[in-house]
Amino acid sequence: MPIDYIEVLDPDSDLIADFHDNVLVEAFPDKYVREDIPILRKNVIIKNWTDGNEICRYHLFTACKDGRVIGGVSFYFFSFGSYAIGMGSYIGVRKEHRKGGIGRKLIDIRDQTLFADAREFDCYLKELVIQVNDPSLMKIEEIKNDSMDPWKREMFWRKRGYRKIAFNFIQPAIKPEYPPIEYLSLHIYPYVHELKDMKRISREELREIIYCFVKCTGTVGPMETDPSYLRMKSELAEQEYFAVI
Numbered sequence: 001m002p003i004d005y006i007e008v009l010d011p012d013s014d015l016i017a018d019f020h021d022n023v024l025v026e027a028f029p030d031k032y033v034r035e036d037i038p039i040l041r042k043n044v045i046i047k048n049w050t051d052g053n054e055i056c057r058y059h060l061f062t063a064c065k066d067g068r069v070i071g072g073v074s075f076y077f078f079s080f081g082s083y084a085i086g087m088g089s090y091i092g093v094r095k096e097h098r099k100g101g102i103g104r105k106l107i108d109i110r111d112q113t114l115f116a117d118a119r120e121f122d123c124y125l126k127e128l129v130i131q132v133n134d135p136s137l138m139k140i141e142e143i144k145n146d147s148m149d150p151w152k153r154e155m156f157w158r159k160r161g162y163r164k165i166a167f168n169f170i171q172p173a174i175k176p177e178y179p180p181i182e183y184l185s186l187h188i189y190p191y192v193h194e195l196k197d198m199k200r201i202s203r204e205e206l207r208e209i210i211y212c213f214v215k216c217t218g219t220v221g222p223m224e225t226d227p228s229y230l231r232m233k234s235e236l237a238e239q240e241y242f243a244v245i
């Protein structure tokens with residue numbers, strides 16, 4: 001039975017709940033890092049927004065087999081006018097279907113979709129940034145409860161050209177009653193040739209990336225007063241460059 005890769009455009013589609021229940025719950029067992037069904041639906045409803053010269057677009061693709069969602073990827077395209085950045089949200093494949101190339105196909109779809117958006121908005125696609133569980137920041141219990149060995153996950157991305165940014169990233173709480181997440185690190189994948197061997201990233205570039213992430217994934221209150229965002233801003237002020245390792 002072939003696998004169908006479907007972009008979810010209808011917020012009432014059953015694919016959203018299936019993606020959440022079948023894929024996200026297993027792949028992201030820590031409920032505090034996981035968007036719930038109403039948040040996923042809201043993302044699909046909003047889909048596009050603009051603010052000044054910023055253009056943002058949300059995408060959710062599901063991998064379906066025998067009428068069941070077995071994987072998916074969600075991400076944002078974020079343009080500042082002449083250039084754009086891709087921001088990963090979630091990617092997951094059900095355990096029994098892993099190591100068969102579905103993850104790779106979802107990564108290809110993400111790249112192709114971001115390039116298509118960049119063409120549509122007449123800008124160039126600079127880089128993609130994702131949040132990855134960082135085993136060096138995780139407690140033993142968090143490592144034990146993870147859905148895969150976090151060291152292997154880091155290797156998975158590293159082999160594909162993603163590099164960790166040495167910065168203390170904090171994901172602001174995604175619901176008022178949830179805590180912020182402190183064990184994720186940002187990884188960057190440069191699309192432009194000149195950035196392929198980047199060893200460091202400037203404060204201004206990193207500030208922009210963090211701004212995009214927080215604006216896309218949201219904070220429970222106003223961004224300007226969110227404690228996690230404020231903490232990252234003050235850490236940014238301390239260094240001019242941040243290592244990419």
Ligand SMILES: CC(C)(COP(=O)(O)OP(=O)(O)OC[C@H]1O[C@@H](n2cnc3c(N)ncnc32)[C@H](O)[C@@H]1OP(=O)(O)O)[C@@H](O)C(=O)NCCC(=O)NCCS
Pocket residue numbers: 027028091092093094097098099100101102103104105130131132133147148153155156159
């Ligand atoms: C990360 C994840 C999405 C990868 O999905 P996947 O479908 O297993 O990915 P792929 O099959 O494309 O690749 C996985 C491995 O299988 C190998 N593989 C792919 N096709 C294969 C095949 N036909 N036969 C044997 N091995 C194969 C790949 O080479 C890869 O190995 P590598 O990591 O050593 O390079 C999946 O492990 C997952 O859902 N993890 C939990 C959620 C998560 O951590 N998401 C990422 C958050 S940052």
